[in-house]
Amino acid sequence: MTAQVNPSLAACPGCLVVPRDAADEAQEAARLALSLPGIHCQACITTVEKGLNAVPGVNSARVNLTLKRALIEAAPNIHATDLIPELTKLGFEAHELDLGVLSATQSDKAGRDLLMRLAVAGFASMNVMLLSVSVWAGASDATRDMFHWISAAITLPAIAFSAQPFFKHAWTALRVRRLNMDVPIVLALVLALVTSLWETSLSGEHAYFDAALTLTFFLLAGRYLDFRTRAVARSAAEELAALEVPRAILLRDGVEAEVAVGDLSIGDLILVRPGGRMPVDGEVVSGQSELDRSLLTGETLPVFAGQGTVISAGEVNLTGPLTIRATAVGKDTSLHRMGDLVAIAESGRSRYTSLADNAAKLYAPGVHILSALSFAGWYLYTWDLRTALNIAAAVLIITCPCALGLAVPAVTTAASGRLFRKGMLIKDATALERLAQVDTVVFDKTGTLTAGTPQLTNLDDFYRADLELALALAEASAHPLSRSLAQAARDAGVSAAEVTDIREVPGFGTEAQYQGTRVRLGRAAWVDAPSNACTTAWLDAGDGAAPRGFEFTDALRPGAAEAVQGLLDAGKQVFLLSGDSSEAVEGVATRLGVSDWVAEALPEDKVDLIQTLFDQGQKVLMVGDGLNDTAALTAAHVSISPASALDAARVASDIVLLGQDLTPIAEACDVAKRATKRIRENFQLATLYNVIAVPLAVAGLATPLIAALAMSTSSITVSLNALRLR
C-alpha cells in the first residue's frame, strides 16, 4: 500500500473521476481510515472502493480485507463524516478510526524483520540440506570435505544473521542469572557449529551444519507464528481504541471550537450535542435533556438532566444539546477513578502460569543436565574430548525444542484464526488456556446480554388512531424510545397522523397540535401520568382520557439466548449480574432461562461475587461491557467484552467480541478446550520423539541423518496436529 499523497500518482481508474481542482489544493492531502466490520468478499471490496472513489475529493481508496479496513487519501476538506453516510447507503457499517492510535508500521517492522531472518534460514538450510544429502548418500574423502566446507561457508553467516533473536533473548536471561528456552537453543547451535567445524577440519565424517540451520528455521517459524497472532490481536485492539476519537466542542466566548479532550481544563464550558458522550465530569449550565447512564451503572432508564444536574464523564446525552461546566477533567473524572478499582482487584491473569512456561521450567534444566552427564560419561569412558563433545552436541541438538517451540504457537495461531473468523479477538496469549478451564459464566445485563436498545412490548393494546398519533409525534424525535416506537408502528403498517406545530421539548418529549387540541408524547410527569417501574413513554391524546403508556423492554442482543443455552448445555453454571433494577433483571433472566441472578449490584459487589466464586474453587468467565464491570472483568479467571464496551472494559478483558452476535461465546469455550488438548498432545508427541531419539544420542549412535529426521518429523507432526483445529 504505497502512500499516494500526490493525486497524479493515483493508479486506480476510479480516481480519474475526481475533479482536479479539489485535489490540486496546495495543502497536504488527508489520510483517513475507516473500520468496516461487515466486509467479507470480493464484491464488498469492489463496492466499497467504487463508492468511496466516486465521492468528490477522494483521491484513492484501498480496502484491506485482512484487517477489514479502508485507507483513504483525500483532499484536506474531506472528513470521515462525509464518507460514512456514503457507505451506509451502500449497506456497509463503517466507523472512523484514529490513525494516530494505529501504529501498524511499528509492528510491521518487527514482523518483517522476523520474516527476513526466517527466509534467510530457510533458503540457507535448503542449500545445505542439498549438500548434506549428497554426503549421506555416500560422498566420501575430498568430496565430502569440500561439501562440509561449503556448508560451513553458508551456515556460519546465515546463523549469525538469522539466530540473532535467540542470542539476544538468551543473553538477557543469562545476565540476570536465569534460564529460559533460548539458553539451550543457543548452546545447541554454538556447540553444533563448533564441533562441526572441528570435525570438518579433521576430515571427520559427521557435521551438523544442516541440523543447526533447520533448527533455526523451525524455531523462527514458531516465533513468527506467535508474533503474527499477537500482532493481529494488537492491531485489532488498537483499532478498537482508535474508534473513539476523543474530541469535544469547547465554547470560548460563545464561539464553538473542536478540541481534543486532553486539552480541556476545569471551568471550561463544553457543548455536548444529542448522541454525544460526556468528556468530563461537570454540571449542566443550560439546556435540558435526558442522560443514558447504562455504561456506568447498568441502569437502562434514561435520567432527566436540566440546569444544575451533576453529570459524570461517560454518560451519553440523548435528546437536547447541553452546555456543561467542567468540574473534573482527565485523570480526576469519575471514569478514571472507577478505573482505579481495577488496579485493586487481583488479576486472574497473574495467577496463571501457561502450559508453555510449565514445560520450559521442566525442560531447560533437564536438557542441560542430560547433555552434561553424557559429556562427562563419555569423557570418563574414552578420555577423548572430541568424542565426548560430539556426543554432547548430538544430545543437545536432538533434544532441542523445535517441536516444543512450535507446539504452542501453531495451536494458538490456528485457534485464534478460527475464532477471529467467528468474530472473536484473543488479546492475551494465555486466554485460550484459561478459557478452557472455565466452569462458571457471569454475564452483565445492560449492553452485554441486552443490546441497550428498547423494544416496544404492548403495541397490540392500542387503537389505530392512537398509534397514528404516537407515530407522528415519535418521528419528530431522535430519542431511543421514540425511534423504537416509530419503527414498531411503521412495521405494523401504521401511517402517521396529520399534526401541526410539532416541537421537541428536550428532556420531556414531543408536543403538537392535532385537530385543534394539544397532544403530547413523553415522560410520565409531563403528561400527568402515574410513574411506574418499567420503561414507559406516555401518550396524551388531548381527548380528556387518561394518558396511555407505551411499555418498553430492553431488546436481547442477537445470539444471547443461544449463547446462554449453549453454556448451560455444556454444564456450566450461568449467573446474571447487573446494576439495574430487580424487575428488569428478573425479566431478562426469565427470558433466558437463567435461575441465578443478582440485581442492583454495585461495582464492588460484582468483584465480591467473583472473589467468592474463586474462593470456592470455581473458574469464572466474566462477560461485561460497562465501567461498573471493569473491576469484575479484571478479577475473573478470564473475561470477554463486546466491541461496543467502554475502552476501560475492553482493556481489562482478554477476549473482545467484534460483532453484535453473542453466539460465538459458547463455541469459544469449546474451541479453547480443544486447543488446550492439542497443545498437550503436541507436548506428548515432542516428548515421544525425544524418548526414542535421546537414548540413541546418549549411546553415541546418532548421526546427522537421524537428527535431521527426528527434528523434521516431530516439527511437521506437531504443526499438522495443530492444523486439525482450523
Place this chain on the structure above:
Amino acid sequence: MQVLTFLIPISLILGGLGLAGFLYTVRSNQYDDPEGDSRRILSDEWDDQPKP
C-alpha cells in the same frame, strides 16, 4: 566430478535468486492483505494496474 564445479555454483545461485525474490515480495508489501489479494483476482476491476 568436474560437473560439481558447475552444479554447486548453480544451486547456490538458484537458491540466492529464490531468496532475493522472496525479499522483494516482503519489501513491496505483498503480505499486507493476503485475504483481500486472494479475492481481488475474482474482481473485474483493474484496481492494481491500468487496463492495458
